[in-house]
Amino acid sequence: MSLEDSLIRLAATGDREAQRLLYESLRDSISRLVSRIVDSSDVDDVTQEIFLHVFRVLGSFRFESEFTTWVFRLAVNDALQHLRRKRRRPLVPMGDLDMPCRSQQNPIENNEILSLALSKLDPELRVILHLKEEQEESYSRIAEILRIPEGTVGSRLNRARRELRTELLALGWGD
Amino acid sequence: MNCDDVNAKLSEFYDRELPADQMAEISEHVNNCDGCTAELRSFGQIGRLFREQGESITASGNWAGIVVRLDEQTGRFSKWRFPRSSYRLASLIAASLIAAVVIGYWAALRTSHDGIELVAAAHVHKTLTRFPQKPRAVVDELSTQYDGTLVSLAAAKELLGYEPVVSLLSSSGYRVASTHVLKMPCCKCSASLCVRQDGSEFLIFEHNEEQPMWFGDSPTISARCCGQVCHCAQMPDQLAVTWKVGPRFVTAIGVEGLDEIARLMAIVSLPNSAV
Ligand SMILES: [Zn+2]
Numbered sequence: 001m002s003l004e005d006s007l008i009r010l011a012a013t014g015d016r017e018a019q020r021l022l023y024e025s026l027r028d029s030i031s032r033l034v035s036r037i038v039d040s041s042d043v044d045d046v047t048q049e050i051f052l053h054v055f056r057v058l059g060s061f062r063f064e065s066e067f068t069t070w071v072f073r074l075a076v077n078d079a080l081q082h083l084r085r086k087r088r089r090p091l092v093p094m095g096d097l098d099m100p101c102r103s104q105q106n107p108i109e110n111n112e113i114l115s116l117a118l119s120k121l122d123p124e125l126r127v128i129l130h131l132k133e134e135q136e137e138s139y140s141r142i143a144e145i146l147r148i149p150e151g152t153v154g155s156r157l158n159r160a161r162r163e164l165r166t167e168l169l170a171l172g173w174g175d
Numbered sequence: 176m177n178c179d180d181v182n183a184k185l186s187e188f189y190d191r192e193l194p195a196d197q198m199a200e201i202s203e204h205v206n207n208c209d210g211c212t213a214e215l216r217s218f219g220q221i222g223r224l225f226r227e228q229g230e231s232i233t234a235s236g237n238w239a240g241i242v243v244r245l246d247e248q249t250g251r252f253s254k255w256r257f258p259r260s261s262y263r264l265a266s267l268i269a270a271s272l273i274a275a276v277v278i279g280y281w282a283a284l285r286t287s288h289d290g291i292e293l294v295a296a297a298h299v300h301k302t303l304t305r306f307p308q309k310p311r312a313v314v315d316e317l318s319t320q321y322d323g324t325l326v327s328l329a330a331a332k333e334l335l336g337y338e339p340v341v342s343l344l345s346s347s348g349y350r351v352a353s354t355h356v357l358k359m360p361c362c363k364c365s366a367s368l369c370v371r372q373d374g375s376e377f378l379i380f381e382h383n384e385e386q387p388m389w390f391g392d393s394p395t396i397s398a399r400c401c402g403q404v405c406h407c408a409q410m411p412d413q414l415a416v417t418w419k420v421g422p423r424f425v426t427a428i429g430v431e432g433l434d435e436i437a438r439l440m441a442i443v444s445l446p447n448s449a450v
Contacts, residue, residue: 023241052245114225161218
């Protein structure tokens, strides 16, 4: 049994120390993933809920896939679900009310242009871009995490990159 | 291959996910087509943007918050509630014997270990949490797990190459009930079950390397006591403390309170110059 396997088994019994070690090894990548899907104000809460969910169902992990793939898949699902629930009850009209004024009055800082452009894409496209560009995952891992055929990864990335480019250019990218 | 064919596979080409023959075919087309070259270049620019700006995302998280929720779910009592107030770290902090308190330094050390030692340390931690209820069972369990040998203090000296510091305790109202030499993944160490005058017990380890993981996620403070830095952890129903004695570390589990920490440190510590 590998070190990771024993740690997972120990964490599944409720051992806090093992859970903490798993949490620490995954925290950065999960919270980065989440921050690409949900509003920045929700990142902490959603990340916490994801870890609680992971520990709740850890006993059902069968060691058939890689552990991180399993966790990522769960995290993507939970974050997207959070988004859907939130969209179903919009308290304030969402949209880009303040965006046009903003780009005219104070030019967008160069370091926020990517986040801003990404926020205009479909969540599914944001996720796949994050997995490829920031987590540097292979197509087969991305397919496993998103539960899509491997052949679909390339075409979805094509669409994601082209839509992102359109949004970036609209925000004055490269001016 | 025309531009449409190439565009349909451009991400796969860019990400090098195609078989060699298709990579070559697309490469040849792109080299001779300004439109496709521009398209490919824009993918590269996007990749660069991610590399430059992706790092600005700061990871967040709050383990303590997760523990509280996990405890709620499992119906456990929170670790912070203690039957005896004398165990509270707050009283440690307030105590006049401890001059300077630094929170966090010791905790930072916890991330610096890895490998098989981490799992072993998690096991040790789990075992030690049962010490207040079943001290002797914990000693037996550690001995079984880590190939323990029950020894006299003289024999321990043979096995370890040094005389365990617990030998100093017997002249100060404590009794050493047993000493085991354990083969931990980190190092060979000694574990001595010590008995107070009232018959209650505590455990003293002497080891070569610092073992912050033994304290698990218990709240820990670094404190100065008797002119020496020690790390105290509030484990469920007990205090644990570790400090350096000469070239090694001494860890006491099942300590009753501040007074006892101070007493133990005064008895066991050697003047640094003596080493
Ligand atoms: Zn072309």
